[in-house]
Amino acid sequence: MRILALEEVTFWYPATATPALESVSLEVGSGEVVALVGRGGAGASTLLLIAAGLAPRVTGGRLAGSVTRGARAGIVLPTPWTQLSGMAFTVWDEVAFGPANLGWPEHEITRHVDRALERLEITPLASRDPVTLSGGELQRVIVAGILAMDPDLVLLDEPTAELDPEGARAVWRLVRSLAGEGKAVILATSDVDALPGVADRIIWLDQGSVRALGEPSLLAEDAMCEAGLGTTVAGLWRAAGLGAPYPLTVVDAAQRWR
Amino acid sequence: MAVNGALAFDGVAFSYGNVAALRDVSFEVAAGERVALLGRNGAGKSSVVRLVTGVLHPDEGTVWVGDWDTAGRAPEELAWRVGSVFQHADQQLFARTLREDVSFGPRALGFPAPEVRRRTDEALDALDLHAHAAQHPYDLSPALRKLAALAGALALEPTVLVLDEPTAGLDRAGRGRVADAVREHADRGAALLVVTHDLAFAAETLQRGIVLDRGRLACDEPLDRLLTSAERLKPLGLVPPPVAALSVALDLPGRPVRERDAADTLARVAGGRSRS
Structure with missing residues (x-):
C-alpha cells in the first residue's frame, strides 16, 4: 500500500531564493524503510518535514509539486528536546500526551503508552520527571511518544544522535520491527554504517536533489565513498587501494579477506 | 592533594536529589591530553561536564581545574580556564549574529577589543565558519x-575544554572539522575531555578512554586497546567502532583503530599476500 508520494517537489524556506529541495519524486509503501543520506544541508531534514506535513504549514515557505499522504505521520526531530510537551511530570504522562490529544479512550491510551515504553526499553523510567533525564533517555522518550500515537508513516531525523551504541542498536532493531508491522519508515542519519542491516532503499540527496537511489550496496560505490558517504569499511578498502567492488560491512570484508 | 593535571576529580560524588549520578570518581587529565569520557546513557557523563564547568558542585570530593578547587567558584569565574559545549548546544546560543555569539566569551572576560577580535577570528577560522559570521544563529542548521x-x-582559549557529544548529528565533513579544531587546541596545551557515543570519532581524535558505569569509574586506559576488545566493551554498553571491528575481524597487525593507519596496514598486508 502506498503511504507517501512526492511528485516533483520543490521547496523554498521563507526569504530564500535557492530551494532547499528541488524536483524530488519519491514513493514509499507500507513495510518499507527508506534512508536519506547526504552531507549536512543536503535537504534530508526538509524532506522529512514535508513528509510530516510540517513544511510549509508550520515552517512557512513555498512548495511546488504535489504531496500525497495516505496515512497519519509522526516525526522525531533532530532536536528531540524541543518536542517535550512541558506539561507532564512523569515520563508516562509525557508519552501519553500525544495519544490523549488524539481523543482516544483511556484504555487505548494506556495500551499504546505501555507498549511504546516497552519497545524503547524505558519502562523503568515511567515515573521519572522528564527534566531529570539524560539526553539519550530523553531521545527514547520522544520516540516512544511518537510511536504511542501509532502513526503509519514514521519519520526519524537522526534518531540515534544522542544514544549510546547499545541504545542505537536497539533503535535500529525497532525500525525493522516497525516495518515488519507494515509501517513505512523514512529516516535521515549520519550513521551510514548502521544502514546495510536497516534500510531497504537508500536515497542520496545532494544540494536538495536526488543524486542516486538504490539498495544499501550503493553505500559501497565509488561516488558515495568519494563524497564521504560510503560505509567506513568501503571507504577503508578504497583508501587502501584495494579494487572495487568494495565490501559494505565488516562481515563482507572478512569473507572477502579469506 | 597535589595537583599535576590541568583537570582532576578526587573522590567525587554527586546526586540529583535521591538519584545518585556519580560515586567516588577520581581521574586526572594532563595538559595537552585528549581524553574520551564514555559510557551508557545515564551513566553520569554529562554530570561530569556540569561539575567541571561549575554549573554543579560535588557533594563529596573535589574537582580541580589546575590549582583551583571549583568549590565556591561560579561558572563565570571558571570560564577563565574552562570552555565547554553542552549536549544541546542550541541552548548556548543567544546573540543576533554568529560572530557576536562567538565573541561573547572573550568580551565577558573583559578583554580589549583587538584581543576579542583576534580570538573570534581564530575560532571562526578553526571551524571554517567565516561564511556564516553575519547570520543569526537560529537561521543556521542544527549542525552549524x-x-x-x-x-x-574555543574563543575563551581555555586550558580545559570539555565537550558533550560534539559530533552528534554532524556529517563526516563536520566531524572532521571538529576533530581538527580540538586536536589543534590540545596541541597548544589544553586538556581535552570529550563525552561521546561516537566511538569512531573518539578513535580518530582522542587518546585515552575513561568509562563510567552507573556513576562509577569502570575503566581508564588507552583507547586503541579498549576499542578493539569487544568482550570488555559489551558489559559497558559499548560496541567496537567499524575500523576497530575490521582490524580484529581481519586480524590486522597492531590492531589499528584509526582509518589512515588501518588503510595503510590493509594495503601493506594485501600487497604482501599478492607477492607470496
Whole structure:
C-alpha cells in the first residue's frame, strides 16, 4: 500500500531564493524503510518535514509539486528536546500526551503508552520527571511518544544522535520491527554504517536533489565513498587501494579477506 | 592533594536529589591530553561536564581545574580556564549574529577589543565558519549551530575544554572539522575531555578512554586497546567502532583503530599476500 508520494517537489524556506529541495519524486509503501543520506544541508531534514506535513504549514515557505499522504505521520526531530510537551511530570504522562490529544479512550491510551515504553526499553523510567533525564533517555522518550500515537508513516531525523551504541542498536532493531508491522519508515542519519542491516532503499540527496537511489550496496560505490558517504569499511578498502567492488560491512570484508 | 593535571576529580560524588549520578570518581587529565569520557546513557557523563564547568558542585570530593578547587567558584569565574559545549548546544546560543555569539566569551572576560577580535577570528577560522559570521544563529542548521557553540568555547582559549557529544548529528565533513579544531587546541596545551557515543570519532581524535558505569569509574586506559576488545566493551554498553571491528575481524597487525593507519596496514598486508 502506498503511504507517501512526492511528485516533483520543490521547496523554498521563507526569504530564500535557492530551494532547499528541488524536483524530488519519491514513493514509499507500507513495510518499507527508506534512508536519506547526504552531507549536512543536503535537504534530508526538509524532506522529512514535508513528509510530516510540517513544511510549509508550520515552517512557512513555498512548495511546488504535489504531496500525497495516505496515512497519519509522526516525526522525531533532530532536536528531540524541543518536542517535550512541558506539561507532564512523569515520563508516562509525557508519552501519553500525544495519544490523549488524539481523543482516544483511556484504555487505548494506556495500551499504546505501555507498549511504546516497552519497545524503547524505558519502562523503568515511567515515573521519572522528564527534566531529570539524560539526553539519550530523553531521545527514547520522544520516540516512544511518537510511536504511542501509532502513526503509519514514521519519520526519524537522526534518531540515534544522542544514544549510546547499545541504545542505537536497539533503535535500529525497532525500525525493522516497525516495518515488519507494515509501517513505512523514512529516516535521515549520519550513521551510514548502521544502514546495510536497516534500510531497504537508500536515497542520496545532494544540494536538495536526488543524486542516486538504490539498495544499501550503493553505500559501497565509488561516488558515495568519494563524497564521504560510503560505509567506513568501503571507504577503508578504497583508501587502501584495494579494487572495487568494495565490501559494505565488516562481515563482507572478512569473507572477502579469506 | 597535589595537583599535576590541568583537570582532576578526587573522590567525587554527586546526586540529583535521591538519584545518585556519580560515586567516588577520581581521574586526572594532563595538559595537552585528549581524553574520551564514555559510557551508557545515564551513566553520569554529562554530570561530569556540569561539575567541571561549575554549573554543579560535588557533594563529596573535589574537582580541580589546575590549582583551583571549583568549590565556591561560579561558572563565570571558571570560564577563565574552562570552555565547554553542552549536549544541546542550541541552548548556548543567544546573540543576533554568529560572530557576536562567538565573541561573547572573550568580551565577558573583559578583554580589549583587538584581543576579542583576534580570538573570534581564530575560532571562526578553526571551524571554517567565516561564511556564516553575519547570520543569526537560529537561521543556521542544527549542525552549524553545534560548530558555532564550539567556536564560542574555543574563543575563551581555555586550558580545559570539555565537550558533550560534539559530533552528534554532524556529517563526516563536520566531524572532521571538529576533530581538527580540538586536536589543534590540545596541541597548544589544553586538556581535552570529550563525552561521546561516537566511538569512531573518539578513535580518530582522542587518546585515552575513561568509562563510567552507573556513576562509577569502570575503566581508564588507552583507547586503541579498549576499542578493539569487544568482550570488555559489551558489559559497558559499548560496541567496537567499524575500523576497530575490521582490524580484529581481519586480524590486522597492531590492531589499528584509526582509518589512515588501518588503510595503510590493509594495503601493506594485501600487497604482501599478492607477492607470496
